[in-house]
Amino acid sequence: MRQPALTATAAFQALETHAIDAEDWQMRGLFGADPQRFSTMSLEAAGLFLDYSKNRLDARTLELLADLARERGVEAQREAMFAGDKINLTEGRAVLHTALRAPRECALEVDGQDVAADVHAVLERVRAFSDAVRSGAWLGHSGKPITDIVNIGIGGSDLGPKMVCLALRQYSHPRIAMHFVSNVDGHDMDAALSVVNPETTLFIIASKTFTTGETMLNAATARAWFLAHVPPAHLARHFVAVSTNVDAITQFGIDPANMFPFWDWVGGRYSVWSAIGLPIALCVGYAHFADFLAGAHAMDLHFKEAPLEANMPVLLALVGFWNRQFLGCASLSIAPYHQDLNRFPAYLQQLDMESNGKRVTKGGLPVDGPTCPVVWGDCGTNGQHAYFQLLHQGTDLTPIDFIASLRPAHELAKHHAALLANCFAQSEAFMRGKTTDEVRADLQAQGLSLAEVERLAPHKTFPGNRPSNTILMEYLTPSTLGALIALYEHKTFVQGVIWDVNSFDQWGVELGKVLAKKIEAELTGAATPEQHDSSTNGLIAMAKAAV
Ligand code: F6P
Numbered sequence: 001m002r003q004p005a006l007t008a009t010a011a012f013q014a015l016e017t018h019a020i021d022a023e024d025w026q027m028r029g030l031f032g033a034d035p036q037r038f039s040t041m042s043l044e045a046a047g048l049f050l051d052y053s054k055n056r057l058d059a060r061t062l063e064l065l066a067d068l069a070r071e072r073g074v075e076a077q078r079e080a081m082f083a084g085d086k087i088n089l090t091e092g093r094a095v096l097h098t099a100l101r102a103p104r105e106c107a108l109e110v111d112g113q114d115v116a117a118d119v120h121a122v123l124e125r126v127r128a129f130s131d132a133v134r135s136g137a138w139l140g141h142s143g144k145p146i147t148d149i150v151n152i153g154i155g156g157s158d159l160g161p162k163m164v165c166l167a168l169r170q171y172s173h174p175r176i177a178m179h180f181v182s183n184v185d186g187h188d189m190d191a192a193l194s195v196v197n198p199e200t201t202l203f204i205i206a207s208k209t210f211t212t213g214e215t216m217l218n219a220a221t222a223r224a225w226f227l228a229h230v231p232p233a234h235l236a237r238h239f240v241a242v243s244t245n246v247d248a249i250t251q252f253g254i255d256p257a258n259m260f261p262f263w264d265w266v267g268g269r270y271s272v273w274s275a276i277g278l279p280i281a282l283c284v285g286y287a288h289f290a291d292f293l294a295g296a297h298a299m300d301l302h303f304k305e306a307p308l309e310a311n312m313p314v315l316l317a318l319v320g321f322w323n324r325q326f327l328g329c330a331s332l333s334i335a336p337y338h339q340d341l342n343r344f345p346a347y348l349q350q351l352d353m354e355s356n357g358k359r360v361t362k363g364g365l366p367v368d369g370p371t372c373p374v375v376w377g378d379c380g381t382n383g384q385h386a387y388f389q390l391l392h393q394g395t396d397l398t399p400i401d402f403i404a405s406l407r408p409a410h411e412l413a414k415h416h417a418a419l420l421a422n423c424f425a426q427s428e429a430f431m432r433g434k435t436t437d438e439v440r441a442d443l444q445a446q447g448l449s450l451a452e453v454e455r456l457a458p459h460k461t462f463p464g465n466r467p468s469n470t471i472l473m474e475y476l477t478p479s480t481l482g483a484l485i486a487l488y489e490h491k492t493f494v495q496g497v498i499w500d501v502n503s504f505d506q507w508g509v510e511l512g513k514v515l516a517k518k519i520e521a522e523l524t525g526a527a528t529p530e531q532h533d534s535s536t537n538g539l540i541a542m543a544k545a546a547v
């Protein structure tokens with residue numbers, strides 16, 4: 001059924017009127033007027049705590065936003081996703097990453113296929129293989145245990161496993177070093193190959209389609225490097241694949257017995273829970289991988305069952321929608337105050353922007369408002385000394401998601417107190433700011449002349465009233481990490497439903513791929529240069545001259 005335009009809905013129009021009233025709201029005042037604000041605007045689910053009280057909204061705003069979610073059909077769409085309906089309309093596919101982390105007894109059939117049985121059969125193979133490699137039962141061709149694993153993949157076949165292996169490094173196997181090669185830039189592959197030994201290295205070629213240019217070239221280079229050292233008969237002990245494309249894998253020379261399959265109903269950016277997570281099981285062990293899946297499943301249950309008003313992913317989505325639509329926030333900064341989450345912003349970039357960076361609705365009409373903000377960020381406290389200046393005093397309003405664990409995995413207690421102090425101080429500073437009068441009072445107390453005070457005051461004033469969320473967990477564990485990723489997946493889904501975009505296709509990456517193929521042929525001399533624009537012609541000529 002075609003959705004009405006977002007701006008034509010009754011709930012949106014009510015929000016629009018409300019937003020005019022809210023224009024002058026100051027969060028300082030909202031906190032002052034309601035001592036319960038923190039407890040009413042926070043909630044716990046699946047081992048995570050979300051504080052969304054430091055946003056420019058009140059209880060009425062949240063009511064109206066929940067009305068909007070209802071009017072846009074979030075509940076029905078959520079049901080359709082979990083049930084395996086083909087909600088990815090442009091590709092005619094179901095969207096079932098939630099089935100990848102559901103226990104075996106959660107039966108589900110899609111097109112007559114027992115999805116739960118398929119998922120658990122592959123998980124069993126992931127368990128057996130990761131146990132064998134970790135225990136040393138799986139040996140390299142010369143009888144030595146595996147010491148290095150090189151995952152070759154890009155986008156969803158790289159970002160998830162890489163981010164999770166880093167985040168869970170406390171649990172990693174002491175003998176096994178993980179390497180991730182994604183870029184077609186030969187420097188990436190060169191760096192990995194220069195530190196590994198063909199006798200003790202396992203390559204995982206991870207590609208849903210097994211056609212992605214970068215991964216195919218990197219895989220061919222890795223195979224050629226291996227075969228330069230080792231006879232071809234040993235390839236099977238050192239190369240495995242994760243894919244949906246068994247023919248292409250066989251053609252590449254990988255034994256189908258060493259292929260870990262997944263299915264077209266798993267989107268690349270939602271695939272970390274599938275066999276694409278094999279590097280995670282190899283790195284931290286299958287039991288921890290299972291905890292990671294269980295954490296995500298706990299968030300799935302919460303998302304599925306909690307009313308919209310008390311539903312963590314829905315609230316995160318609605319607050320983000322409010323900031324994007326009515327406060328004009330064109331970007332969202334992710335600030336993990338946990339060094340091990342330093343790849344989390346990059347992971348979220350693909351999840352959110354490849355999903356909701358869309359400009360037409362599911363029905364093919366232009367959307368009638370802004371969609372996904374630019375997602376970016378880095379770890380605190382590093383970001384504070386780089387770009388937080390702009391966040392505090394720049395001309396744009398940029399909401400921030402702070403993410404921290406209450407307890408560290410180390411025993412450097414002073415460090416953790418300093419880290420959390422910075423995290424909480426930043427969200428307070430963004431909310432409160434510092435008025436010109438407060439600045440004046442400070443400067444006068446320091447004994448500055450009146451003229452000096454007036455000269456400096458504008459520079460030292462912080463407008464404040466800048467929105468943020470804080471997400472806390474007790475420890476960063478496989479389970480809380482699983483829940484955290486699932487939280488953002490469902491947030492992305494809810495926003496996609498509100499905007500009425502298909503969050504599960506990614507046609508926007510195709511054009512560049514096609515043009516790159518043409519230009520590559522021109523650069524290597526296999527095709528006569530085409531007439532491009534003068535800039536592209538000029539750049540191609542420079543590259544050809546440099547060969
Ligand atoms: O960038 C487009 C994309 O299709 C992503 O969605 C995907 O995660 C990535 O390329 C890699 O695709 P594959 O796993 O098929 O190699």
